[in-house]
Amino acid sequence: MKKHNFAAGPSILPRPVIESAAKAVLDFEGIGLSVLEISHRTKEFEAVIEEASSLMKELLNIPEGYQVLWLAGGASTQFYFVPFNFLEKKAGYVNTGVWAKKAMKEAVNFGETIEVASSEDKNNTYIPKGYKIPEDLDYLHITSNNTIFGTEYHEDIDCPVPLIADMSSDILSRPVDVSKYVMIYGGAQKNIGPAGVTFVIVKEDALGKVTRKIPSMIDYRTHIKNGSMFNTPPVFPIYVVRENLKWVKEQGGVAEIQRRNQAKAKVLYDEIERNSMFMSPVAVEDRSLMNVPFVYSEKYKDMETSEFIDFSKKYGMVGLKGHRLVGGFRASIYNSLPIESVQALVECMQEFEKQYAK
Numbered sequence: 330m331k332k333h334n335f336a337a338g339p340s341i342l343p344r345p346v347i348e349s350a351a352k353a354v355l356d357f358e359g360i361g362l363s364v365l366e367i368s369h370r371t372k373e374f375e376a377v378i379e380e381a382s383s384l385m386k387e388l389l390n391i392p393e394g395y396q397v398l399w400l401a402g403g404a405s406t407q408f409y410f411v412p413f414n415f416l417e418k419k420a421g422y423v424n425t426g427v428w429a430k431k432a433m434k435e436a437v438n439f440g441e442t443i444e445v446a447s448s449e450d451k452n453n454t455y456i457p458k459g460y461k462i463p464e465d466l467d468y469l470h471i472t473s474n475n476t477i478f479g480t481e482y483h484e485d486i487d488c489p490v491p492l493i494a495d496m497s498s499d500i501l502s503r504p505v506d507v508s509k510y511v512m513i514y515g516g517a518q519k520n521i522g523p524a525g526v527t528f529v530i531v532k533e534d535a536l537g538k539v540t541r542k543i544p545s546m547i548d549y550r551t552h553i554k555n556g557s558m559f560n561t562p563p564v565f566p567i568y569v570v571r572e573n574l575k576w577v578k579e580q581g582g583v584a585e586i587q588r589r590n591q592a593k594a595k596v597l598y599d600e601i602e603r604n605s606m607f608m609s610p611v612a613v614e615d616r617s618l619m620n621v622p623f624v625y626s627e628k629y630k631d632m633e634t635s636e637f638i639d640f641s642k643k644y645g646m647v648g649l650k651g652h653r654l655v656g657g658f659r660a661s662i663y664n665s666l667p668i669e670s671v672q673a674l675v676e677c678m679q680e681f682e683k684q685y686a687k
């Protein structure tokens with residue numbers, strides 16, 4: 330049976346990308362060695378990492394003065410890289426849920442850290458708006474898409490202080506005005522590649538403003554100077570990212586991906602609204618185009634989550650179980666998920682309603 334992969338991360342990659350990864354494991358671009366056994370110092374791999382960075386720059390229209398880095402450690406490691414490199418006196422965080430809080434928790438160790446706004450009062454079902462951003466912050470940190478709670482900033486905010494965003498789960502899903510940020514980062518495993526590599530887009534002249542000593546590995550300037558090769562970078566994940574970025578470009582770039590994402594999300598949210606058995610816990614205007622949580626509607630709230638999960642498995646659905654903090658279900662509909670999978674999920678929800686609605 331065809332599987333429909335709605336996993337939150339690591340998550341779906343385009344089939345042609347997986348095929349070229351499989352090929353490269355056996356023979357990397359015809360050189361008679363596997364991508365798993367080549368030196369990162371070969372000219373072949375240098376071409377891969379350079380192309381990955383230049384495709385990022387091209388796809389996101391990254392202005393001059395920014396660098397693209399490929400690091401290890403996941404987005405969670407960036408939670409302390411960021412304050413290490415940017416926090417001198419005071420940092421602000423917008424608390425939109427689990428990941429934002431984890432990022433804030435690390436900053437506390439480096440300087441005064443304030444919560445500028447929060448959506449915790451309503452279980453993070455919305456994006457805070459209309460708050461005042463203090464002008465004495467070294468930076469403001471936001472999480473552009475909240476993978477767990479399914480809320481998303483649909484626009485780049487105006488910010489009077491340097492803006493830093495965790496875009497782990499919505500990078501490349503829409504055009505971004507990179508010039509509004511001093512830094513954007515994320516784990517690759519949701520929207521641009523497999524687990525094991527972290528992307529960082531950083532404005533070079535925003536660095537070097539803190540007085541503390543920064544260990545080499547944690548200093549972005551080290552990685553800029555060495556082209557992400559200060560130490561051994563995650564060679565294979567970077568190869569797969571490069572293949573995926575080529576795929577995005579072939580599809581028509583980020584604007585086309587955004588159009589598809591909007592179409593997919595509309596099909597799914599429309600069904601959640603229509604279906605008497607389900608509802609969305611998230612404020613309409615802040616609903617994520619990437620992660621769509623839904624729960625049983627009031628009338629069916631005592632049904633077991635496993636009923637729909639087990640039912641959906643018969644339709645080839647994978648990864649629909651919701652995060653424990655939200656309950657119910659979550660469909661992650663990242664860039665490479667085809668609309669056919671969303672349509673199959675909608676049919677499955679309709680059939681479930683036919684069989685179980687009272």
Ligand SMILES: *Cc1c(COP(=O)(O)O)cnc(C)c1O
Pocket residue numbers: 338402403404405406428472474475476495496497498515516517519
């Ligand atoms: C998954 C996720 C993270 C954590 O990423 P790791 O690469 O596992 O450290 C951080 N932020 C957001 C928004 C995420 O979705």
